[in-house]
Amino acid sequence: MRAAPFIGLLRLDTHFPRPVGDIGNPNSFDFPVRAVVVRGATARAAVQGDTGALVASFVRAARRQVDAGAVAIATSCGFLTPLQRTLAHAVPVPVATSALLQVAWLAPMLGRGRRVGVLTIDADALGASHLEAVGAPSDTPVIGLPRSGALAGAIFGDRDRLDRSRARDEVLAAGRRLVSRHPTVGAIVLECTNLPPYRTALAQALRLPVFDANTLLVFLWLATGHTLRSDTAR
Numbered sequence: 001m002r003a004a005p006f007i008g009l010l011r012l013d014t015h016f017p018r019p020v021g022d023i024g025n026p027n028s029f030d031f032p033v034r035a036v037v038v039r040g041a042t043a044r045a046a047v048q049g050d051t052g053a054l055v056a057s058f059v060r061a062a063r064r065q066v067d068a069g070a071v072a073i074a075t076s077c078g079f080l081t082p083l084q085r086t087l088a089h090a091v092p093v094p095v096a097t098s099a100l101l102q103v104a105w106l107a108p109m110l111g112r113g114r115r116v117g118v119l120t121i122d123a124d125a126l127g128a129s130h131l132e133a134v135g136a137p138s139d140t141p142v143i144g145l146p147r148s149g150a151l152a153g154a155i156f157g158d159r160d161r162l163d164r165s166r167a168r169d170e171v172l173a174a175g176r177r178l179v180s181r182h183p184t185v186g187a188i189v190l191e192c193t194n195l196p197p198y199r200t201a202l203a204q205a206l207r208l209p210v211f212d213a214n215t216l217l218v219f220l221w222l223a224t225g226h227t228l229r230s231d232t233a234r
Contacts, residue, residue: 005226006032007217008065010058011076012041016154017162021197023076023213028196030228031221034070036061043155046077047125058083059090066091072220078191078213079125081133094220099189099213103136106187106211114186117141117178119171119202121152121192141182143174145192155194164197171198175206187211 018024062073078098088095103116120126123144150166190212203210
């Protein structure tokens with residue numbers, strides 16, 4: 001029997017903690033999200049390696065998800081934009097490889113002279129090609145989290161502990177650096193799917209709208225003709 005509709009998540013092969021808000025935590029969503037792990041797709045491979053070597057594994061995983069009833073496909077790493085076209089062509093449902101897809105969408109919503117800025121887990125690894133793959137300007141303002149920080153250390157070290165308080169402070173500090181260096185930023189996109197737990201704190205601290213992988217998944221779920229659990233309970 002075919003499963004009830006769900007968003008199919010292609011998750012990296014990692015074990016670090018995923019608090020509520022993280023795309024890898026099923027309690028982050030008010031609708032069904034079913035994850036499959038793409039074996040061998042570590043955080044380092046996705047962010048700092050050759051994503052081309054991962055294409056076949058991601059295509060197979062996407063097709064399995066669609067066969068099981070997925071109404072859309074997403075991934076758990078914003079650095080997978082080089083796979084966007086290939087995955088979208090491989091399956092008959094919408095595909096969102098990265099929160100960075102929202103950069104181009106948001107730009108026309110901002111006033112004259114205002115820009116979309118990006119917070120990323122690794123600013124050195126995020127290049128123009130990642131942005132251009134999803135239609136975002138190559139000169140989009142980008143600020144990264146500290147590579148030796150609590151969050152990056154947990155992710156790239158695949159540690160079993162995460163200091164959420166330190167991680168939150170790192171995200172807030174990076175956000176402040178972004179708007180300080182680029183005062184025309186009028187909205188922020190969080191590249192990393194492990195940053196959404198800190199989205200609300202960041203939006204409140206900067207008084208700017210903040211978008212991430214989770215806002216993208218909500219868009220996909222509603223756009224495919226479904227409702228949130230909180231809506232149906234009313």
